[in-house]
Amino acid sequence: MGKYILKRLLQCVVILFFVALVIYAIMRCLPTSYVESIARQRASLPGSKSYTEWLEQLNAVYGLDVGIVRGFFKWLKSAVVLDFGDSWYFNIPVLDKFKSVIWYSFVLGAVSFFLEIIIAIPLGIISAVKQYSKIDYAVTVFALIGISLPTFFFATLLKLIFSIKLGWFDLYGIVGRYYDQLSLGGKFLDMAKHYVLPTVTIVIVSIGSTMRYTRTNMLEVLNSDYIRTARAKGVPERKVISYHAFRNTLIPIVTIIGGSLPGLFSGALITETLFQIPGIGWVSYQAMVGGDIPFSMFYMIFIAVLTLVGTLLADILYAVVDPRVRVG
Amino acid sequence: MSKSELNNNNTQQTEEVIALDDERRVKVLSPSMLVFKRFIRNKLAIVGTVFIVAMFIFSFIGGLISPYGEAEVFRHYEEMYKDYAAAKHNETYYFTEDANHKVPNPSVFNFKFVGAKTSGKTEFTVDEDKFTLEELGEKTYAIYSSTGDLVTVASTYFFDTAVEDFDVTLDFRFAAQKAIADKEESFTVGGNKYFVKTNEEENNIICNADSKELVFISDYIVNSAYNDIKLSFEEKSAIKEAIESGAETYEFDGNTFKIEKGMYETKIKGITKAYVNLSYASPSKEHWLGTDANGMDILTRLMYGGRVSLMIGFIVVIVETVLGVILGGISGYFGGVVDNIIMRIVDIFNCIPSTPLIIILGAMMDAMQIDPQIRMIYLMLILGFLGWPGVARLVRGQILSLREQEFMTATEATGISVSRRIFKHLVPNVIPQLIVICTMGLGGVILTESTLSFLGLGVKFPFASWGNIINAVSNVFVMTNYWFVWIPAGFCILITVLGFNFIGDGLRDAFDPKMKR
Numbered sequence: 144m145g146k147y148i149l150k151r152l153l154q155c156v157v158i159l160f161f162v163a164l165v166i167y168a169i170m171r172c173l174p175t176s177y178v179e180s181i182a183r184q185r186a187s188l189p190g191s192k193s194y195t196e197w198l199e200q201l202n203a204v205y206g207l208d209v210g211i212v213r214g215f216f217k218w219l220k221s222a223v224v225l226d227f228g229d230s231w232y233f234n235i236p237v238l239d240k241f242k243s244v245i246w247y248s249f250v251l252g253a254v255s256f257f258l259e260i261i262i263a264i265p266l267g268i269i270s271a272v273k274q275y276s277k278i279d280y281a282v283t284v285f286a287l288i289g290i291s292l293p294t295f296f297f298a299t300l301l302k303l304i305f306s307i308k309l310g311w312f313d314l315y316g317i318v319g320r321y322y323d324q325l326s327l328g329g330k331f332l333d334m335a336k337h338y339v340l341p342t343v344t345i346v347i348v349s350i351g352s353t354m355r356y357t358r359t360n361m362l363e364v365l366n367s368d369y370i371r372t373a374r375a376k377g378v379p380e381r382k383v384i385s386y387h388a389f390r391n392t393l394i395p396i397v398t399i400i401g402g403s404l405p406g407l408f409s410g411a412l413i414t415e416t417l418f419q420i421p422g423i424g425w426v427s428y429q430a431m432v433g434g435d436i437p438f439s440m441f442y443m444i445f446i447a448v449l450t451l452v453g454t455l456l457a458d459i460l461y462a463v464v465d466p467r468v469r470v471g
Numbered sequence: 472m473s474k475s476e477l478n479n480n481n482t483q484q485t486e487e488v489i490a491l492d493d494e495r496r497v498k499v500l501s502p503s504m505l506v507f508k509r510f511i512r513n514k515l516a517i518v519g520t521v522f523i524v525a526m527f528i529f530s531f532i533g534g535l536i537s538p539y540g541e542a543e544v545f546r547h548y549e550e551m552y553k554d555y556a557a558a559k560h561n562e563t564y565y566f567t568e569d570a571n572h573k574v575p576n577p578s579v580f581n582f583k584f585v586g587a588k589t590s591g592k593t594e595f596t597v598d599e600d601k602f603t604l605e606e607l608g609e610k611t612y613a614i615y616s617s618t619g620d621l622v623t624v625a626s627t628y629f630f631d632t633a634v635e636d637f638d639v640t641l642d643f644r645f646a647a648q649k650a651i652a653d654k655e656e657s658f659t660v661g662g663n664k665y666f667v668k669t670n671e672e673e674n675n676i677i678c679n680a681d682s683k684e685l686v687f688i689s690d691y692i693v694n695s696a697y698n699d700i701k702l703s704f705e706e707k708s709a710i711k712e713a714i715e716s717g718a719e720t721y722e723f724d725g726n727t728f729k730i731e732k733g734m735y736e737t738k739i740k741g742i743t744k745a746y747v748n749l750s751y752a753s754p755s756k757e758h759w760l761g762t763d764a765n766g767m768d769i770l771t772r773l774m775y776g777g778r779v780s781l782m783i784g785f786i787v788v789i790v791e792t793v794l795g796v797i798l799g800g801i802s803g804y805f806g807g808v809v810d811n812i813i814m815r816i817v818d819i820f821n822c823i824p825s826t827p828l829i830i831i832l833g834a835m836m837d838a839m840q841i842d843p844q845i846r847m848i849y850l851m852l853i854l855g856f857l858g859w860p861g862v863a864r865l866v867r868g869q870i871l872s873l874r875e876q877e878f879m880t881a882t883e884a885t886g887i888s889v890s891r892r893i894f895k896h897l898v899p900n901v902i903p904q905l906i907v908i909c910t911m912g913l914g915g916v917i918l919t920e921s922t923l924s925f926l927g928l929g930v931k932f933p934f935a936s937w938g939n940i941i942n943a944v945s946n947v948f949v950m951t952n953y954w955f956v957w958i959p960a961g962f963c964i965l966i967t968v969l970g971f972n973f974i975g976d977g978l979r980d981a982f983d984p985k986m987k988r
Contacts, residue, residue, distance in 0.1 A: 295926075296957075296964060299944050412830075447823065
């Protein structure tokens, strides 16, 4: 097992190296006039450095005057010691900005992920057990509608209904107008209230795939021989479902849940942007649209690492949960 | 599709026993017929098909039927209130001056005069010269110097001249004010006789002997907002009357004016007609879903937007399928080093976060100001190029298992060329899964495209796309008040993507030979 993990880790490092190279190459292939215009724009901001200074800094930091390969290794050299440079858009070190916003995203991700699981898994199992019943159709339609809903449209609908028509929630932001005057408990409640709509958006939009996945797996398990054997032995149907089938369904589900744990940190780009939750998603959206290469570069590498860790985690979990799977 | 091979074998065996024209012959269905039968038995799949067909008709045929163009701007005359005049009740004293009579040191003079008037004194001093004042009438004073000469007349009333070449001299003013105060009907200045009249609004008008109106007296200042328009007596008195009666509008000369009371002055606004874009018109007979910010018909934009979204969806899916099938096929068939290299490339592509990358490329295209049409082509290529690894992985997995089967050994034995073996014998067996993944992929691509267009980074104006129609909600006022601008577009996206997902789901079940029904 240890050897397998080590091998996979090495593989991940190699993949990450190439991913970084590809992203870096794309960034470098952006026409230089773009970088220049950003420099000009930055220089025109009050209290900023002059245009030539910015351009020099850009060239120095990114080695834009040297070739792509050399520039990449220069970037890599500082990146391996976790030095991602200064963000141009926010004018502070990339990592400082990251540290200040990541927990907003994590809370949003964790709460919605938790809700998603406790809603999706039971519904998926019910719809599989009662295949082709009305409940199954309802769950299927609900899941597919969730998958098909454009996030931005659903979020806007929620805003229209709950923020504007009913006035229950604020349109934007993470805290209310009187946040600073509230007590500690009040502050918590205020922030929680601002999380409601974004959480609902994420849960509804992403619940569908988990639900379908659970249903498919449960159906597969229900069609397997040992379930037929159990039924033939006269095991009560309730026990067949809850004991024999459910436990086996959990294998792939635990695997994908484990695999999506790192994703809790990746932030919800569209939802955060729409609700102006100052998490990593919104911040990196601002950075990307503002042409902030150091931050965008960092964000993309961060997401790539999370994807790799997620896949690795899923594979390891699969071996841990299912004794039939042998690693190597 | 190993099952379909099996089915064929079974059919051949039965055919040996039962002749083709035998009455008892079991009705034989081809595998594709079976799939079709299973598909149409799935209610959701049928609903999805109806959705998609409806969206196609709406987008491609609707665009032809619609009498309007994609970027046709509707304009209309809109009544707008524009400043016409300003009126104010005058409380400040003005001094009458003419060529022969000037007020000495005016600001000090004014200050001293007001001081003397309010404290009830009849004398004041300016630069050691003494002046006396005498009340001539309501808010009107005559001011004499120490020698007894008339210096000026101070009054809050104005003498508006109606005739171009008529000058109000100090003597005239004094005589007129005196006549009004004494309620005389006429007075004489410089040998000319003048008459005092009172009009309906109780303003005094001074006429000459031919009863031609010369001067209009009022304590209302009414100034035209335009230099070249001079308001007539009648108009001014009409304005005064309307303001004093507290009316909100008044009519003069067939035009309606609006009165807006302000803190210091009252604004008179005239209605002018302006030819403007028909923005945010509510749904009506001409525009079933109203018009958008640019005055374009929303229903027509939705139709053209549908064309763009569906076309982008199909082209992207075709691009990614072609790439995926070629690379996945090669990888699965040859295995070994080639497989390893291609699969590592797939891994790398899987790791590259596509949404941020597309957003960055979109922002870059914004900065470069790429032509919207070329931009659309770039968008399709980028989305297609980022989407192929999923297809490649699926094709490879299927081919890995298929190439070990007997029919592949047979193709090898008959000496069929490698490319034919891959693309004629292996790939067709992957097509069911491919169709399912493509149908689902279509929905996904439409979602991605609309999200990008919503963020302003995808399809750009003047081209319509469902996403960029919804973009209007970034203005909260539009979101709140003009539902017809963005809600229909949202439902178009939802219905189309849902349709593709229903069909994909139905197809997956239909292709699955283990399906019970």
